[in-house]
Amino acid sequence: MTISYLTQVEQRLLWLSHWMIHHANHIRPKQDNIKVGGHQASSASMVSIMTALYFTALRPEDRVAVKPHASPIFHSIQYLMGHQSREKMEAFRGLGGVQSYPSRTKDDDDVDFSTGSVGLGVAITSFASLIQDFIAAKSGPVKLGSGERPLGRMIALVGDAELDEGNIYECLQEGWKNDLRNTWWIIDYNRQSLDGIVHEGLFQRIEKIFDAFGWDVVKAKYGVLQRAVFDQPGGEALRSWIDNCPNSLYSAMTFMGGAVWRQRLMEDLGDQGDVSALIDRHSDNELAALMENLGGNCVQTMTDIFASIDHDRPVCFLAYTVKGWGTPIAGHKDNHGGLMNPAQMTEWQTHMGVPQGQEWDRLATIKDPEGFQAFLDQVPFFAAGPRRFSDKKIDVPALQLTPTKQISTQAAFGKILDDIARGDSLLADRIVTTSPDVTGTTSLGPWVNRRKLFARTAQPDLFKEHNIPSTAKWEFTPDGQHIELGIAEMNLCLLLGAAGLAHSLFAHRLIPIGTVYDPFIARGLDALNYACYQDARFMIVGTPSGVTLAPEGGAHQSIGTPLIGMSHDGLAAFEPAFADELSVIMAWAFDYMQRDGDSLPDKRTWLRDASGGAVYLRLTTNALEQPATRTDDSFQQGSIDGAYWLRPPGPGCDIVIAYQGAVASEAIKAAGMIAEGRRDIGVLAVTSADRLHAGWMSAQAARTSGIPDVHAHIETLLDPLPSHCAIITVIDGHPATLSWLGGVAGHKTLPLGVEEFGQTGTISDLYRQANIDADAIANKAQYLTAGAPF
Ligand SMILES: Cc1ncc(C[n+]2csc(CCOP(=O)(O)OP(=O)(O)O)c2C)c(N)n1
Numbered sequence: 001m002t003i004s005y006l007t008q009v010e011q012r013l014l015w016l017s018h019w020m021i022h023h024a025n026h027i028r029p030k031q032d033n034i035k036v037g038g039h040q041a042s043s044a045s046m047v048s049i050m051t052a053l054y055f056t057a058l059r060p061e062d063r064v065a066v067k068p069h070a071s072p073i074f075h076s077i078q079y080l081m082g083h084q085s086r087e088k089m090e091a092f093r094g095l096g097g098v099q100s101y102p103s104r105t106k107d108d109d110d111v112d113f114s115t116g117s118v119g120l121g122v123a124i125t126s127f128a129s130l131i132q133d134f135i136a137a138k139s140g141p142v143k144l145g146s147g148e149r150p151l152g153r154m155i156a157l158v159g160d161a162e163l164d165e166g167n168i169y170e171c172l173q174e175g176w177k178n179d180l181r182n183t184w185w186i187i188d189y190n191r192q193s194l195d196g197i198v199h200e201g202l203f204q205r206i207e208k209i210f211d212a213f214g215w216d217v218v219k220a221k222y223g224v225l226q227r228a229v230f231d232q233p234g235g236e237a238l239r240s241w242i243d244n245c246p247n248s249l250y251s252a253m254t255f256m257g258g259a260v261w262r263q264r265l266m267e268d269l270g271d272q273g274d275v276s277a278l279i280d281r282h283s284d285n286e287l288a289a290l291m292e293n294l295g296g297n298c299v300q301t302m303t304d305i306f307a308s309i310d311h312d313r314p315v316c317f318l319a320y321t322v323k324g325w326g327t328p329i330a331g332h333k334d335n336h337g338g339l340m341n342p343a344q345m346t347e348w349q350t351h352m353g354v355p356q357g358q359e360w361d362r363l364a365t366i367k368d369p370e371g372f373q374a375f376l377d378q379v380p381f382f383a384a385g386p387r388r389f390s391d392k393k394i395d396v397p398a399l400q401l402t403p404t405k406q407i408s409t410q411a412a413f414g415k416i417l418d419d420i421a422r423g424d425s426l427l428a429d430r431i432v433t434t435s436p437d438v439t440g441t442t443s444l445g446p447w448v449n450r451r452k453l454f455a456r457t458a459q460p461d462l463f464k465e466h467n468i469p470s471t472a473k474w475e476f477t478p479d480g481q482h483i484e485l486g487i488a489e490m491n492l493c494l495l496l497g498a499a500g501l502a503h504s505l506f507a508h509r510l511i512p513i514g515t516v517y518d519p520f521i522a523r524g525l526d527a528l529n530y531a532c533y534q535d536a537r538f539m540i541v542g543t544p545s546g547v548t549l550a551p552e553g554g555a556h557q558s559i560g561t562p563l564i565g566m567s568h569d570g571l572a573a574f575e576p577a578f579a580d581e582l583s584v585i586m587a588w589a590f591d592y593m594q595r596d597g598d599s600l601p602d603k604r605t606w607l608r609d610a611s612g613g614a615v616y617l618r619l620t621t622n623a624l625e626q627p628a629t630r631t632d633d634s635f636q637q638g639s640i641d642g643a644y645w646l647r648p649p650g651p652g653c654d655i656v657i658a659y660q661g662a663v664a665s666e667a668i669k670a671a672g673m674i675a676e677g678r679r680d681i682g683v684l685a686v687t688s689a690d691r692l693h694a695g696w697m698s699a700q701a702a703r704t705s706g707i708p709d710v711h712a713h714i715e716t717l718l719d720p721l722p723s724h725c726a727i728i729t730v731i732d733g734h735p736a737t738l739s740w741l742g743g744v745a746g747h748k749t750l751p752l753g754v755e756e757f758g759q760t761g762t763i764s765d766l767y768r769q770a771n772i773d774a775d776a777i778a779n780k781a782q783y784l785t786a787g788a789p790f
């Protein structure tokens, strides 16, 4: 009985997913001259797998990353269950409609992980599982609302071509090191990618890789029909023909259908008595259905296979499928972006038995609607309702930092964390740190010594046990709060993404902090983008940065990262110069990372601060002389809002030096040099070009929409300057980060910064070479405005 309902679910999902794509492309009025798109063949390929998974195997605590281009099946599932509106289905790929690829933030029907950039949705499941273990090790069974629940399985529905992405293999290694469990990857092995057919024999090798990393590899190759036929006389010969058939031939035969299958099989296997008789017993349609009845296109087979897993080791299911299964475009190598045309659709509608006018009816074609609905109502996965959680906000204690005459922002970061580690705040207990093999060199060492490394099973530090002196005490325990990663920066950003969703996925808030050498942010950039796109909350610390890293040379010196910080939605980027600024910013950031208010702009800064986000700190190892103790509001609030006057401009000011980050000392020195011949020099300390720019954009939008009396923070700072005043901007990074300042109130601006790969050398060598030293700044001032020479 259940299997009959499951088959009906499968056919409903096949219809609805194809109809929503067809509707968006051919029925909804067209406005642009471009194809709306949607992936019918990729959806059909997965329909049986997803039917078996969602309607039999899943439990509410499980989480799924759906193959991006199977989005129509996912939303059709939710629509069938009454959790997605027809209005949004009709607006598929339109403004406000169901998203092209499942989105946690934009879809409203309980998406667990966003997907889109292939490979990342797959990998995040293993990091989510690691985070689940991290939380469970500390709090016992993870809380589900007010109750408790078992550990969930983190499941990825994977396109076979996704396994070409290198990040898959990086995360396989990390999973093995961290004793990965409760992770399922279900591979839709249709042997087609976007451009064509997957390489012959590739998967024999991939299977070995999974096996090598301790995964259980489970193959779903043949469906129920095929297996029944294999037991008949002649069946073995058919099975070995299938086993030996090259991928491209199987696809082409599938596309051409029953008569061609017969012809080909008879050519290869005819005159063999039993097998010829076996083929003859099937009509053309039956023969096509038999040959397309691969394991992954058989609900019964997938249901049985999922139910057979009786352990928590990671499992890779290799489910053989046909791309475009059950439709006229099945198997065609160009079907990735292909759509059924209107004539094909009309014919297919008749084939599917969907009456005209009932295309959107949830239960069209169902003969026993009451029984079917009763079946849907008892499906365990949906029984608990939506599974989007939250957790209480954690108070941020005052951050202590003993004043020092000279310190770098990186060292100050380490000290602030060490101080938090020493305390007993809830914040300290909820911080999880991580780093891709640069824990020590990014100043996380003292934190790790106090709060230890995480492992599911304790491992002592043998160096410590043998009394070998070392500054790093590396003890692994289930209580540990640092997750040490291998070098791959993609894994760092994926882990930050998973940990940054812990409140939502596991009802347990974590405060994730990850450190990385600043230039290698680019190495994890797509995963960083992915984490922000999902609204994950974390702090990423890029350190050391810029040419200030002098002797390390050009390969380690970041140039464009300030622009990455500025251009990333969901990421507030800061580059403080002084320890007291960093301390103020970190205290604010720990709160900001937990906010979930509305997305309206703040009336003072015009920043959308209430909704919160992730934070990026760009730090340095160069120890700067620190200003005297400062507690005034303009400094504190200015550090958070993005800038404050380090040296306020006088009324006749004709030069302002605006700097961000480590070059503060050069800016201050240059101001001293210039001030000998001029009065009223202003020095603007920029801590966040990102937030200044965002506030400026938002204020302009508010003014355009007619809101009176709007002032962005940077306008408040620059508007009073006399119009003849020139601005020199300087940063150890790309000059475009600050060059826009001249546009705020129309001041002539000369930007300084780094545009070419750096060199090895001393800091002063390199600052001189990049023209960001005090002399270069002063020379610009000389060139810009008349005044006594210096
Ligand atoms: C990082 C990335 N590169 C490229 C794409 C474009 N793209 C989308 S699907 C796809 C091929 C997917 O093939 P497969 O994973 O086998 O899925 P199938 O449709 O066959 O199920 C490509 C290249 C993408 N979404 N993400």
Ligand SMILES: [Mg+2]
Residues within 6 Å of the ligand: 159, 160, 161, 188, 189, 190, 191, 192, 193
């Ligand atoms: Mg494929």
